[in-house]
Amino acid sequence: MDPAEHLFRQEAGRLVAILTRLFGVHNLALAEDVVQDAFCRALESWKFHGLPKNPSAWLMTTAKNRALEILRREGTARKFAPELGRLLESEWTLAPAVEEHFEPAAIQDGQLRMMFSCIHPGIPEETQLALILHLLCGFSVEETAAAFLKKAAAMEKRIGRAKKTLAGSRRLFDLAGAGDVAERLPAVLRALYLLFNEGYHGASAESPVRGELCAEARRLVSLLVDNPQTTTPAAHALTALLCFLAARLPGRLDAAGNLTLLVDQDRSSWDRALIAEGRRQLGLSAAGSEVTAYHLEAAIADLHARAARPEDTDWSDIIALYDMLMKIQPSPVVALNRAVALAQRDGPGRGLEAIALITDRERLARYPFYFAAMGEFELRLARRDEAREHFQAALTLARNPVERRFLEGRVRECGDVSPGR
Protein backbone atom coordinates (compact mmCIF):
# COMPACT_ATOMS: atom_id res chain seq x y z
CA MET A 1 0.00 0.00 0.00
CA ASP A 2 1.31 3.38 -0.93
CA PRO A 3 0.57 6.26 1.36
CA ALA A 4 -1.11 9.28 -0.22
CA GLU A 5 1.35 11.18 -2.34
CA HIS A 6 1.85 14.00 0.12
CA LEU A 7 0.95 12.32 3.40
CA PHE A 8 4.16 13.28 5.22
CA ARG A 9 4.01 16.84 3.99
CA GLN A 10 0.44 17.38 5.13
CA GLU A 11 0.96 15.68 8.45
CA ALA A 12 4.04 17.86 9.03
CA GLY A 13 1.93 20.99 8.65
CA ARG A 14 -0.71 19.73 11.05
CA LEU A 15 1.80 18.57 13.65
CA VAL A 16 3.83 21.78 13.65
CA ALA A 17 0.60 23.72 14.20
CA ILE A 18 -0.55 21.54 17.10
CA LEU A 19 2.83 21.43 18.81
CA THR A 20 3.39 25.17 18.43
CA ARG A 21 0.09 25.74 20.15
CA LEU A 22 1.13 23.36 22.91
CA PHE A 23 4.65 24.67 23.41
CA GLY A 24 3.91 28.33 22.71
CA VAL A 25 4.84 30.27 19.60
CA HIS A 26 8.23 31.24 21.07
CA ASN A 27 9.09 27.51 20.98
CA LEU A 28 8.36 27.18 17.26
CA ALA A 29 11.82 25.71 16.63
CA LEU A 30 11.24 23.05 19.30
CA ALA A 31 7.94 22.11 17.68
CA GLU A 32 9.68 21.73 14.33
CA ASP A 33 12.38 19.53 15.90
CA VAL A 34 9.80 17.22 17.44
CA VAL A 35 8.04 16.86 14.09
CA GLN A 36 11.32 16.16 12.31
CA ASP A 37 12.04 13.51 14.93
CA ALA A 38 8.66 11.85 14.42
CA PHE A 39 9.31 11.62 10.68
CA CYS A 40 12.76 10.10 11.20
CA ARG A 41 11.23 7.44 13.44
CA ALA A 42 8.43 6.79 10.97
CA LEU A 43 10.90 6.44 8.13
CA GLU A 44 13.15 4.03 10.02
CA SER A 45 10.35 1.93 11.41
CA TRP A 46 8.01 1.80 8.43
CA LYS A 47 10.62 0.79 5.94
CA PHE A 48 11.12 -2.42 7.93
CA HIS A 49 7.66 -3.00 9.34
CA GLY A 50 5.59 -1.65 6.48
CA LEU A 51 3.02 1.12 6.79
CA PRO A 52 0.91 1.09 9.93
CA LYS A 53 -2.86 0.82 9.47
CA ASN A 54 -3.31 4.48 10.18
CA PRO A 55 -0.10 6.36 9.35
CA SER A 56 -1.48 9.75 10.46
CA ALA A 57 -2.43 8.38 13.85
CA TRP A 58 0.98 6.74 14.21
CA LEU A 59 2.77 10.02 13.51
CA MET A 60 0.48 11.91 15.80
CA THR A 61 0.96 9.47 18.68
CA THR A 62 4.73 9.56 18.23
CA ALA A 63 4.74 13.35 18.28
CA LYS A 64 2.35 13.43 21.24
CA ASN A 65 4.48 11.09 23.32
CA ARG A 66 7.59 13.09 22.58
CA ALA A 67 5.77 16.30 23.48
CA LEU A 68 4.62 14.84 26.78
CA GLU A 69 8.15 13.72 27.54
CA ILE A 70 9.48 17.23 26.90
CA LEU A 71 6.73 18.91 28.90
CA ARG A 72 7.32 16.59 31.86
CA ARG A 73 11.07 17.05 31.77
CA GLU A 74 11.19 20.79 31.16
CA GLY A 75 7.80 21.85 32.45
CA THR A 76 9.32 23.92 35.23
CA ALA A 77 12.56 25.01 33.60
CA ARG A 78 11.18 26.22 30.32
CA LYS A 79 8.28 28.50 29.57
CA PHE A 80 5.58 26.92 27.45
CA ALA A 81 2.28 28.20 26.08
CA PRO A 82 0.69 30.61 28.58
CA GLU A 83 -2.71 28.93 28.25
CA LEU A 84 -1.14 25.70 29.47
CA GLY A 85 -0.10 27.46 32.65
CA ARG A 86 -1.01 25.55 35.77
CA LEU A 87 -2.04 22.46 33.82
CA LEU A 88 1.65 21.69 33.48
CA GLU A 89 2.12 21.46 37.22
CA SER A 90 0.45 18.11 37.63
CA GLU A 91 0.45 14.89 35.68
CA TRP A 92 -3.29 14.72 36.44
CA THR A 93 -3.93 17.74 34.29
CA LEU A 94 -1.00 17.55 31.87
CA ALA A 95 -1.88 14.37 29.98
CA PRO A 96 -5.54 15.28 29.34
CA ALA A 97 -4.53 18.82 28.29
CA VAL A 98 -2.08 17.45 25.75
CA GLU A 99 -4.61 14.87 24.59
CA GLU A 100 -7.12 17.66 23.99
CA HIS A 101 -4.77 19.44 21.61
CA PHE A 102 -4.72 16.36 19.40
CA GLU A 103 -8.52 16.11 19.05
CA PRO A 104 -9.72 16.59 15.44
CA ALA A 105 -11.42 19.92 16.16
CA ALA A 106 -8.33 21.17 18.00
CA ILE A 107 -6.12 20.15 15.09
CA GLN A 108 -8.21 22.28 12.73
CA ASP A 109 -8.21 25.10 15.23
CA GLY A 110 -4.44 24.84 15.62
CA GLN A 111 -3.88 25.09 11.87
CA LEU A 112 -6.14 28.14 11.63
CA ARG A 113 -4.34 29.85 14.50
CA MET A 114 -1.05 29.22 12.75
CA MET A 115 -2.45 30.50 9.46
CA PHE A 116 -3.69 33.73 11.02
CA SER A 117 -0.40 34.10 12.89
CA CYS A 118 1.60 33.81 9.66
CA ILE A 119 -0.36 36.78 8.30
CA HIS A 120 1.57 38.89 10.77
CA PRO A 121 1.50 42.63 10.07
CA GLY A 122 5.25 42.73 10.72
CA ILE A 123 6.02 40.23 7.94
CA PRO A 124 6.07 41.28 4.26
CA GLU A 125 3.20 39.82 2.23
CA GLU A 126 5.33 37.68 -0.05
CA THR A 127 7.10 36.18 2.95
CA GLN A 128 3.76 35.51 4.64
CA LEU A 129 2.90 33.22 1.72
CA ALA A 130 6.26 31.47 1.93
CA LEU A 131 5.79 31.02 5.67
CA ILE A 132 2.35 29.46 5.19
CA LEU A 133 3.76 27.04 2.64
CA HIS A 134 6.68 26.20 4.90
CA LEU A 135 4.90 25.87 8.24
CA LEU A 136 1.38 24.78 7.30
CA CYS A 137 2.04 22.77 4.18
CA GLY A 138 5.29 21.10 5.23
CA PHE A 139 7.42 22.41 2.36
CA SER A 140 11.12 22.57 3.22
CA VAL A 141 12.89 25.89 2.69
CA GLU A 142 14.33 24.55 -0.58
CA GLU A 143 10.93 23.38 -1.79
CA THR A 144 9.38 26.71 -0.82
CA ALA A 145 12.10 28.54 -2.73
CA ALA A 146 11.46 26.35 -5.78
CA ALA A 147 7.74 27.02 -5.56
CA PHE A 148 8.31 30.77 -5.70
CA LEU A 149 11.17 30.49 -8.22
CA LYS A 150 13.56 32.01 -5.69
CA LYS A 151 17.08 31.10 -4.64
CA ALA A 152 17.22 28.78 -1.63
CA ALA A 153 19.70 30.96 0.27
CA ALA A 154 17.55 34.07 -0.10
CA MET A 155 14.45 32.14 0.95
CA GLU A 156 16.29 30.74 3.97
CA LYS A 157 17.05 34.29 5.13
CA ARG A 158 13.50 35.51 4.59
CA ILE A 159 11.89 32.57 6.32
CA GLY A 160 14.41 32.77 9.15
CA ARG A 161 13.60 36.44 9.75
CA ALA A 162 9.86 35.78 9.55
CA LYS A 163 10.10 32.93 12.05
CA LYS A 164 11.91 35.24 14.45
CA THR A 165 9.12 37.78 14.13
CA LEU A 166 6.56 35.05 14.67
CA ALA A 167 8.38 33.56 17.65
CA GLY A 168 8.63 37.06 19.10
CA SER A 169 4.87 37.55 19.16
CA ARG A 170 3.38 37.00 22.59
CA ARG A 171 1.16 34.14 21.54
CA LEU A 172 -0.48 32.51 18.55
CA PHE A 173 -3.39 34.35 17.03
CA ASP A 174 -6.52 33.71 19.09
CA LEU A 175 -9.62 32.82 17.10
CA ALA A 176 -11.90 33.49 20.06
CA GLY A 177 -11.79 37.26 19.51
CA ALA A 178 -14.43 37.76 16.80
CA GLY A 179 -13.25 41.32 16.15
CA ASP A 180 -9.65 40.24 15.61
CA VAL A 181 -10.73 37.47 13.26
CA ALA A 182 -12.85 39.83 11.16
CA GLU A 183 -9.98 42.31 11.02
CA ARG A 184 -7.35 39.84 9.83
CA LEU A 185 -9.53 37.57 7.69
CA PRO A 186 -9.32 39.70 4.51
CA ALA A 187 -5.52 39.48 4.58
CA VAL A 188 -5.72 35.72 5.15
CA LEU A 189 -8.08 35.30 2.19
CA ARG A 190 -5.84 37.45 0.05
CA ALA A 191 -2.78 35.39 0.96
CA LEU A 192 -4.52 32.15 -0.01
CA TYR A 193 -5.74 33.74 -3.23
CA LEU A 194 -2.17 34.78 -4.05
CA LEU A 195 -0.82 31.36 -3.12
CA PHE A 196 -3.24 29.78 -5.54
CA ASN A 197 -2.36 32.29 -8.26
CA GLU A 198 1.32 31.66 -7.76
CA GLY A 199 0.70 28.03 -8.59
CA TYR A 200 -1.89 28.68 -11.28
CA HIS A 201 0.11 31.07 -13.37
CA GLY A 202 3.39 29.33 -12.82
CA ALA A 203 2.07 25.80 -13.27
CA SER A 204 4.28 24.18 -15.84
CA ALA A 205 5.66 20.87 -16.93
CA GLU A 206 9.09 22.07 -15.81
CA SER A 207 8.05 22.75 -12.24
CA PRO A 208 5.28 20.37 -11.26
CA VAL A 209 5.61 21.51 -7.65
CA ARG A 210 3.68 24.66 -8.50
CA GLY A 211 0.49 22.79 -9.32
CA GLU A 212 0.63 21.60 -5.74
CA LEU A 213 0.37 25.21 -4.58
CA CYS A 214 -3.14 25.32 -6.01
CA ALA A 215 -4.09 22.17 -4.12
CA GLU A 216 -2.58 23.49 -0.88
CA ALA A 217 -4.34 26.85 -1.20
CA ARG A 218 -7.66 25.05 -1.67
CA ARG A 219 -7.00 22.78 1.32
CA LEU A 220 -6.30 25.80 3.53
CA VAL A 221 -9.35 27.72 2.32
CA SER A 222 -11.51 24.70 3.12
CA LEU A 223 -10.22 24.88 6.70
CA LEU A 224 -11.60 28.42 6.84
CA VAL A 225 -15.07 27.55 5.57
CA ASP A 226 -15.29 24.48 7.79
CA ASN A 227 -14.74 26.46 10.96
CA PRO A 228 -17.65 28.45 12.45
CA GLN A 229 -15.33 31.24 13.60
CA THR A 230 -13.81 31.88 10.20
CA THR A 231 -16.48 30.96 7.70
CA THR A 232 -17.88 34.04 5.96
CA PRO A 233 -19.57 34.72 2.62
CA ALA A 234 -16.23 36.03 1.32
CA ALA A 235 -14.50 32.77 2.32
CA HIS A 236 -17.18 30.81 0.45
CA ALA A 237 -16.77 33.08 -2.56
CA LEU A 238 -13.01 32.51 -2.60
CA THR A 239 -13.59 28.75 -2.26
CA ALA A 240 -15.96 28.91 -5.23
CA LEU A 241 -13.44 30.87 -7.30
CA LEU A 242 -10.62 28.44 -6.57
CA CYS A 243 -12.88 25.48 -7.41
CA PHE A 244 -13.78 26.97 -10.81
CA LEU A 245 -10.17 27.83 -11.61
CA ALA A 246 -8.86 24.45 -10.42
CA ALA A 247 -11.49 22.76 -12.58
CA ARG A 248 -9.87 24.38 -15.62
CA LEU A 249 -6.31 23.41 -14.65
CA PRO A 250 -6.28 20.21 -16.77
CA GLY A 251 -7.07 22.32 -19.84
CA ARG A 252 -4.50 25.04 -19.26
CA LEU A 253 -1.67 23.03 -20.73
CA ASP A 254 -2.11 20.86 -23.80
CA ALA A 255 -0.63 17.38 -24.20
CA ALA A 256 2.72 18.88 -25.20
CA GLY A 257 2.79 21.05 -22.05
CA ASN A 258 1.99 24.24 -23.93
CA LEU A 259 -0.12 27.03 -22.47
CA THR A 260 -3.60 27.16 -23.95
CA LEU A 261 -5.81 30.24 -23.92
CA LEU A 262 -9.21 29.96 -22.26
CA VAL A 263 -11.09 30.15 -25.59
CA ASP A 264 -8.91 27.43 -27.12
CA GLN A 265 -9.09 24.97 -24.24
CA ASP A 266 -10.59 21.51 -24.52
CA ARG A 267 -13.60 22.11 -22.30
CA SER A 268 -14.29 18.40 -21.91
CA SER A 269 -11.12 18.22 -19.81
CA TRP A 270 -12.58 20.57 -17.20
CA ASP A 271 -13.39 18.88 -13.90
CA ARG A 272 -17.20 18.74 -13.62
CA ALA A 273 -17.20 17.74 -9.95
CA LEU A 274 -15.10 20.78 -9.04
CA ILE A 275 -17.40 23.03 -11.07
CA ALA A 276 -20.40 21.62 -9.19
CA GLU A 277 -18.63 22.27 -5.87
CA GLY A 278 -17.83 25.79 -7.05
CA ARG A 279 -21.54 26.43 -7.72
CA ARG A 280 -22.46 25.08 -4.28
CA GLN A 281 -19.92 27.39 -2.64
CA LEU A 282 -21.07 30.32 -4.76
CA GLY A 283 -24.59 29.67 -3.47
CA LEU A 284 -23.33 29.73 0.12
CA SER A 285 -21.43 32.96 -0.56
CA ALA A 286 -24.70 34.78 -1.25
CA ALA A 287 -25.72 34.62 2.43
CA GLY A 288 -24.86 38.19 3.33
CA SER A 289 -25.19 41.54 1.63
CA GLU A 290 -21.45 41.90 1.10
CA VAL A 291 -20.15 41.54 -2.44
CA THR A 292 -16.40 41.04 -2.61
CA ALA A 293 -14.04 40.80 -5.56
CA TYR A 294 -14.03 37.03 -4.95
CA HIS A 295 -17.81 36.94 -5.51
CA LEU A 296 -17.45 38.71 -8.83
CA GLU A 297 -14.43 36.73 -10.02
CA ALA A 298 -16.18 33.50 -9.07
CA ALA A 299 -19.31 34.58 -10.96
CA ILE A 300 -17.17 35.32 -14.04
CA ALA A 301 -15.45 31.94 -13.80
CA ASP A 302 -18.87 30.31 -13.43
CA LEU A 303 -20.07 31.95 -16.66
CA HIS A 304 -17.05 30.56 -18.50
CA ALA A 305 -17.79 27.11 -17.09
CA ARG A 306 -21.41 27.35 -18.23
CA ALA A 307 -20.48 27.86 -21.88
CA ALA A 308 -20.18 24.48 -23.57
CA ARG A 309 -18.31 26.12 -26.45
CA PRO A 310 -16.37 29.42 -26.35
CA GLU A 311 -18.90 31.01 -28.74
CA ASP A 312 -21.69 30.23 -26.24
CA THR A 313 -20.04 32.49 -23.64
CA ASP A 314 -22.26 35.23 -22.27
CA TRP A 315 -19.75 38.05 -22.82
CA SER A 316 -22.26 40.79 -21.94
CA ASP A 317 -22.78 39.39 -18.46
CA ILE A 318 -19.05 38.94 -18.07
CA ILE A 319 -18.41 42.57 -19.07
CA ALA A 320 -21.07 43.71 -16.58
CA LEU A 321 -19.32 41.74 -13.83
CA TYR A 322 -15.97 43.29 -14.78
CA ASP A 323 -17.60 46.71 -14.59
CA MET A 324 -18.67 45.95 -11.02
CA LEU A 325 -15.22 44.61 -10.24
CA MET A 326 -13.71 47.87 -11.50
CA LYS A 327 -15.94 49.73 -9.03
CA ILE A 328 -14.99 47.77 -5.92
CA GLN A 329 -11.41 46.81 -6.76
CA PRO A 330 -10.12 48.79 -9.72
CA SER A 331 -6.81 47.65 -11.15
CA PRO A 332 -5.18 47.80 -14.55
CA VAL A 333 -5.22 43.97 -14.76
CA VAL A 334 -8.99 43.90 -14.19
CA ALA A 335 -9.37 46.62 -16.84
CA LEU A 336 -7.25 44.56 -19.22
CA ASN A 337 -9.40 41.47 -18.67
CA ARG A 338 -12.48 43.59 -19.25
CA ALA A 339 -10.98 44.79 -22.55
CA VAL A 340 -10.40 41.18 -23.60
CA ALA A 341 -14.06 40.33 -22.88
CA LEU A 342 -15.13 43.43 -24.78
CA ALA A 343 -13.05 42.37 -27.78
CA GLN A 344 -14.74 38.97 -27.71
CA ARG A 345 -18.16 40.59 -27.91
CA ASP A 346 -17.57 43.69 -30.03
CA GLY A 347 -14.44 42.86 -31.98
CA PRO A 348 -10.68 43.47 -31.64
CA GLY A 349 -10.91 47.15 -32.54
CA ARG A 350 -13.06 47.82 -29.48
CA GLY A 351 -10.60 45.82 -27.40
CA LEU A 352 -7.71 48.04 -28.49
CA GLU A 353 -9.74 51.18 -27.72
CA ALA A 354 -10.55 49.87 -24.25
CA ILE A 355 -6.89 49.15 -23.58
CA ALA A 356 -5.96 52.67 -24.69
CA LEU A 357 -8.41 53.99 -22.10
CA ILE A 358 -6.89 52.11 -19.12
CA THR A 359 -5.87 54.93 -16.82
CA ASP A 360 -2.74 53.58 -15.14
CA ARG A 361 -1.54 51.51 -18.06
CA GLU A 362 2.11 52.07 -17.14
CA ARG A 363 1.60 49.64 -14.25
CA LEU A 364 1.17 46.89 -16.85
CA ALA A 365 4.58 47.58 -18.39
CA ARG A 366 6.07 44.38 -16.92
CA TYR A 367 2.99 42.21 -17.53
CA PRO A 368 3.50 39.96 -20.58
CA PHE A 369 -0.22 39.45 -21.22
CA TYR A 370 -0.78 43.18 -21.59
CA PHE A 371 1.36 43.13 -24.75
CA ALA A 372 0.07 39.68 -25.71
CA ALA A 373 -3.55 40.95 -25.61
CA MET A 374 -2.69 43.85 -27.91
CA GLY A 375 -0.85 41.40 -30.14
CA GLU A 376 -3.93 39.18 -30.39
CA PHE A 377 -6.18 42.12 -31.29
CA GLU A 378 -3.77 43.41 -33.94
CA LEU A 379 -3.40 39.90 -35.35
CA ARG A 380 -7.16 39.52 -35.62
CA LEU A 381 -7.20 42.85 -37.48
CA ALA A 382 -4.61 41.29 -39.82
CA ARG A 383 -2.00 43.91 -38.83
CA ARG A 384 0.77 41.35 -38.59
CA ASP A 385 3.71 43.70 -38.08
CA GLU A 386 2.08 45.50 -35.16
CA ALA A 387 1.04 42.16 -33.72
CA ARG A 388 4.56 40.77 -34.00
CA GLU A 389 6.05 43.76 -32.20
CA HIS A 390 3.62 43.34 -29.31
CA PHE A 391 4.28 39.62 -29.03
CA GLN A 392 8.01 40.24 -29.12
CA ALA A 393 7.65 42.79 -26.32
CA ALA A 394 5.61 40.23 -24.37
CA LEU A 395 8.23 37.57 -24.99
CA THR A 396 10.95 39.64 -23.31
CA LEU A 397 8.73 39.73 -20.18
CA ALA A 398 7.86 36.01 -20.09
CA ARG A 399 8.17 34.72 -16.55
CA ASN A 400 8.67 31.01 -17.17
CA PRO A 401 9.41 28.56 -20.00
CA VAL A 402 5.71 27.83 -20.58
CA GLU A 403 4.90 31.50 -21.16
CA ARG A 404 8.01 31.82 -23.31
CA ARG A 405 7.06 28.90 -25.55
CA PHE A 406 3.53 30.21 -25.87
CA LEU A 407 4.66 33.69 -26.90
CA GLU A 408 7.28 32.36 -29.30
CA GLY A 409 4.43 30.49 -30.97
CA ARG A 410 2.43 33.72 -31.25
CA VAL A 411 5.42 35.57 -32.78
CA ARG A 412 5.72 32.78 -35.37
CA GLU A 413 2.00 33.01 -36.07
CA CYS A 414 2.56 36.59 -37.26
CA GLY A 415 4.75 35.34 -40.11
CA ASP A 416 7.83 37.04 -41.54
CA VAL A 417 8.46 40.76 -41.34
CA SER A 418 6.74 42.57 -44.25
CA PRO A 419 9.06 44.00 -46.88
CA GLY A 420 9.84 47.66 -46.41
CA ARG A 421 9.74 47.54 -42.59
Added chain:
Amino acid sequence: MSEFVFLYRGETDIKKLSPQEAQQSMQQWMAWFKELEKKGKLKSIGQPLERAGKVVGGKAKPVTDGPYAETKDIIGGYSLIEARNLDEAAELAAGCPGIQRGGLVEVRPVMPLNM
Protein backbone atom coordinates in the same frame (compact mmCIF):
# COMPACT_ATOMS: atom_id res chain seq x y z
CA MET B 1 22.97 -20.52 -1.11
CA SER B 2 24.74 -18.70 1.71
CA GLU B 3 23.42 -16.30 4.27
CA PHE B 4 24.55 -12.74 4.75
CA VAL B 5 23.77 -10.03 7.24
CA PHE B 6 23.27 -6.55 5.86
CA LEU B 7 24.10 -3.90 8.46
CA TYR B 8 22.73 -0.48 7.49
CA ARG B 9 24.99 2.25 8.72
CA GLY B 10 24.72 5.96 9.25
CA GLU B 11 22.19 7.43 6.86
CA THR B 12 23.34 10.74 8.27
CA ASP B 13 21.36 12.97 5.93
CA ILE B 14 18.03 11.68 7.20
CA LYS B 15 17.65 14.46 9.79
CA LYS B 16 17.78 17.07 7.08
CA LEU B 17 15.13 15.55 4.85
CA SER B 18 11.96 17.49 4.14
CA PRO B 19 8.73 15.58 4.80
CA GLN B 20 8.34 14.95 1.09
CA GLU B 21 11.89 13.63 0.78
CA ALA B 22 11.44 11.46 3.86
CA GLN B 23 8.35 9.96 2.32
CA GLN B 24 10.17 9.32 -0.95
CA SER B 25 13.08 7.72 0.88
CA MET B 26 10.71 5.43 2.76
CA GLN B 27 8.97 4.41 -0.44
CA GLN B 28 12.33 3.64 -2.07
CA TRP B 29 13.34 1.43 0.86
CA MET B 30 10.03 -0.41 0.77
CA ALA B 31 10.35 -0.96 -2.97
CA TRP B 32 13.91 -2.23 -2.52
CA PHE B 33 12.89 -4.75 0.16
CA LYS B 34 9.99 -5.87 -2.00
CA GLU B 35 12.35 -6.44 -4.92
CA LEU B 36 14.71 -8.52 -2.75
CA GLU B 37 11.75 -10.55 -1.57
CA LYS B 38 10.52 -11.12 -5.11
CA LYS B 39 13.95 -12.41 -6.11
CA GLY B 40 13.83 -14.80 -3.16
CA LYS B 41 16.84 -13.15 -1.55
CA LEU B 42 15.24 -11.79 1.59
CA LYS B 43 15.52 -14.43 4.31
CA SER B 44 14.37 -11.97 6.96
CA ILE B 45 13.75 -8.27 6.61
CA GLY B 46 15.25 -7.82 10.09
CA GLN B 47 14.62 -4.85 12.38
CA PRO B 48 15.40 -1.16 12.69
CA LEU B 49 17.48 -0.24 15.75
CA GLU B 50 17.03 2.72 18.08
CA ARG B 51 19.90 5.17 17.78
CA ALA B 52 20.37 5.54 21.52
CA GLY B 53 21.45 2.68 23.77
CA LYS B 54 24.26 1.69 26.07
CA VAL B 55 27.73 0.36 25.50
CA VAL B 56 28.77 -2.15 28.15
CA GLY B 57 32.38 -3.09 28.73
CA GLY B 58 35.74 -1.35 28.74
CA LYS B 59 37.98 -0.47 31.67
CA ALA B 60 37.49 3.21 32.35
CA LYS B 61 33.70 3.32 32.07
CA PRO B 62 32.11 -0.11 31.96
CA VAL B 63 28.74 1.30 30.88
CA THR B 64 28.34 4.34 28.65
CA ASP B 65 25.38 5.85 26.92
CA GLY B 66 25.27 5.55 23.16
CA PRO B 67 25.52 6.70 20.46
CA TYR B 68 28.92 5.15 20.66
CA ALA B 69 30.92 6.08 17.65
CA GLU B 70 30.67 8.60 14.88
CA THR B 71 27.11 9.04 13.62
CA LYS B 72 28.16 7.52 10.35
CA ASP B 73 29.05 4.28 12.12
CA ILE B 74 25.77 3.83 13.95
CA ILE B 75 23.88 0.78 12.80
CA GLY B 76 20.33 1.76 11.91
CA GLY B 77 19.08 -1.76 11.27
CA TYR B 78 19.85 -5.14 9.81
CA SER B 79 18.45 -7.74 7.41
CA LEU B 80 19.21 -11.37 6.65
CA ILE B 81 19.92 -12.05 2.98
CA GLU B 82 20.38 -15.17 0.93
CA ALA B 83 22.84 -15.07 -1.96
CA ARG B 84 25.05 -17.43 -3.93
CA ASN B 85 28.24 -15.77 -2.79
CA LEU B 86 29.71 -12.58 -1.37
CA ASP B 87 29.87 -10.95 -4.77
CA GLU B 88 26.18 -11.42 -5.40
CA ALA B 89 25.36 -10.20 -1.89
CA ALA B 90 27.43 -7.08 -2.46
CA GLU B 91 25.69 -6.52 -5.76
CA LEU B 92 22.31 -6.73 -4.03
CA ALA B 93 23.48 -4.31 -1.35
CA ALA B 94 24.51 -1.80 -3.98
CA GLY B 95 20.84 -1.15 -4.74
CA CYS B 96 20.09 -0.03 -1.17
CA PRO B 97 18.47 3.46 -1.25
CA GLY B 98 20.29 4.48 1.94
CA ILE B 99 23.51 4.69 -0.06
CA GLN B 100 22.12 7.65 -2.00
CA ARG B 101 21.68 9.52 1.27
CA GLY B 102 25.12 9.12 2.79
CA GLY B 103 24.59 5.66 4.24
CA LEU B 104 26.49 2.46 3.63
CA VAL B 105 25.72 -1.23 3.84
CA GLU B 106 28.09 -3.61 5.56
CA VAL B 107 27.77 -7.07 4.03
CA ARG B 108 28.90 -9.89 6.34
CA PRO B 109 28.68 -13.58 5.52
CA VAL B 110 27.11 -15.65 8.29
CA MET B 111 29.71 -18.21 9.35
CA PRO B 112 28.38 -21.70 8.59
CA LEU B 113 28.35 -24.37 11.28
CA ASN B 114 30.08 -27.00 9.13
CA MET B 115 33.34 -25.75 7.76
